[in-house]
Amino acid sequence: MCKSTGLCGILSLLVAGFAPSYNEWLGSRRLPFVFWSSLMTSALMPTYARLPVAFRRGTGAWLEDTDGRHYLDALSGIAVCGLGHAHPAIAEALNDQARTLIHTSNLYEVPLQEKLGGWLCKLSGLEQVFFANSGAEANEAAIKLARRYGHEKGITRPEIIVADNAFHGRTLGALTATGNSKAQKGFGPLPEGFVRVPYNDAAAIEAAGNKNTVAVLIEPIQGEGGIRIPDNGYLKALRALCDQHGWLLMLDEVQAGIGRTGLWFGHQHEAISADVITVAKALANGVPIGACIAGGPAAGILGPGTHGTTFGGNPLAARAALAVIETIGHDDLLARAATLGERILRGFQDALKGTPGITEIRGRGLMLGIELEAPCPDLVEKALDAGLLINVTAGSVIRLLPPLILTDDEADQLVSTLAPLIDETARTQAGQRPASA
Numbered sequence: 001m002c003k004s005t006g007l008c009g010i011l012s013l014l015v016a017g018f019a020p021s022y023n024e025w026l027g028s029r030r031l032p033f034v035f036w037s038s039l040m041t042s043a044l045m046p047t048y049a050r051l052p053v054a055f056r057r058g059t060g061a062w063l064e065d066t067d068g069r070h071y072l073d074a075l076s077g078i079a080v081c082g083l084g085h086a087h088p089a090i091a092e093a094l095n096d097q098a099r100t101l102i103h104t105s106n107l108y109e110v111p112l113q114e115k116l117g118g119w120l121c122k123l124s125g126l127e128q129v130f131f132a133n134s135g136a137e138a139n140e141a142a143i144k145l146a147r148r149y150g151h152e153k154g155i156t157r158p159e160i161i162v163a164d165n166a167f168h169g170r171t172l173g174a175l176t177a178t179g180n181s182k183a184q185k186g187f188g189p190l191p192e193g194f195v196r197v198p199y200n201d202a203a204a205i206e207a208a209g210n211k212n213t214v215a216v217l218i219e220p221i222q223g224e225g226g227i228r229i230p231d232n233g234y235l236k237a238l239r240a241l242c243d244q245h246g247w248l249l250m251l252d253e254v255q256a257g258i259g260r261t262g263l264w265f266g267h268q269h270e271a272i273s274a275d276v277i278t279v280a281k282a283l284a285n286g287v288p289i290g291a292c293i294a295g296g297p298a299a300g301i302l303g304p305g306t307h308g309t310t311f312g313g314n315p316l317a318a319r320a321a322l323a324v325i326e327t328i329g330h331d332d333l334l335a336r337a338a339t340l341g342e343r344i345l346r347g348f349q350d351a352l353k354g355t356p357g358i359t360e361i362r363g364r365g366l367m368l369g370i371e372l373e374a375p376c377p378d379l380v381e382k383a384l385d386a387g388l389l390i391n392v393t394a395g396s397v398i399r400l401l402p403p404l405i406l407t408d409d410e411a412d413q414l415v416s417t418l419a420p421l422i423d424e425t426a427r428t429q430a431g432q433r434p435a436s437a
């Protein structure tokens with residue numbers, strides 16, 4: 001556990017309390033003091049509420065902290081390390097590629113990027129890929145593509161329909177598409193051209209559409225929004241609406257994509273195809289990459305000079321992503337994600353039967369949520385103390401995104417470690433004694 005931040009906070013308070021006389025005393029001693037205090041404080045902007053733990057290595061579904069303690073990772077770096085940590089196929093691919101060629105530039109042909117693009121088209125049924133470096137950037141590409149699509153149709157003030165509680169990233173366009181006023185606060189003026197509707201409500205999208213509408217941007221399952229799985233038929237209805245009105249159906253698969261739900265993409269559970277799909281997170285198992293995949297009316301919209309990025313799809317990232325896709329296919333990890341997800345879901349349903357204060361236990365593949373009636377942020381630290389990494393999102397939803405390489409024993413251990421903590425928390429919230437007491 002890292003103690004330096006807390007220690008420094010206490011020292012800063014003490015220093016602030018004695019500030020006036022202290023400043024007189026400091027005089028020529030100021031420079032050495034600034035140097036000393038810079039060693040004690042973090043050099044990072046405090047944009048994250050970090051947990052007081054740092055990891056030094058990982059293997060499979062396990063992480064080891066700097067004190068040698070082991071943790072079962074049921075979060076995978078927020079849906080990134082789908083193949084777990086230090087997977088030999090990824091390590092080997094990265095090692096070999098680093099010794100061969102890390103980066104050239106998108107000024108030149110990049111054969112590994114071509115090969116990866118071909119795979120993504122094959123898996124999605126779409127036609128063209130733009131490579132970026134993150135989920136937000138993949139969504140920026142999609143937003144620009146949709147606006148350009150509108151302009152080509154003579155729509156000069158294009159609008160994109162987005163959903164309540166959506167999460168699409170933190171860059172300005174993606175942040176505006178994100179349905180979280182707290183995340184947007186203080187960053188205005190935000191770009192115009194986004195219309196918000198409730199999630200899982202196709203009629204609301206139809207009602208919001210107008211002559212300026214160019215696209216609908218939706219997560220097939222909302223991740224940050226609380227593992228919200230829409231009703232069966234929702235995506236099909238959106239496909240029909242988009243076809244009817246000439247809107248692009250753009251699906252943000254940044255969290256759900258690349259096998260997590262038991263299929264390559266979350267929307268494939270409804271057997272529909274999109275016009276644009278964005279992916280990132282698990283695509284290269286932790287090497288930064290993002291992709292905006294387009295087909296049908298969306299293909300060919302972004303031509304020469306319309307968009308670009310220095311790193312996007314460089315040989316190192318593309319090689320890692322190719323190794324991920326090959327490993328998922330070779331090890332049959334789509335089916336494994338589905339089976340594991342059912343096992344974990346059933347495990348929690350059995351273990352928490354009769355626990356009060358639980359709204360719902362839900363999931364698709366390895367995208368799982370346990371929703372409590374009341375906020376439960378403390379569960380994250382309780383799980384950490386018990387050697388388990390989890391997340392709580394949307395205030396009261398325990399979010400589990402374990403790696404696809406989890407063993408059955410590890411899946412059972414996840415349930416047997418976490419269920420009693422949830423039971424205790426939910427009962428305390430409901431004013432009852434925990435089951436074990």
Ligand SMILES: Cc1ncc(COP(=O)(O)O)c(C=O)c1O
Nearest residue numbers: 134135136167168169223254255
């Ligand atoms: C659905 C979705 N879209 C986009 C993003 C943003 O991705 P990134 O953090 O890589 O920019 C996230 C991140 O959590 C996400 O879950």
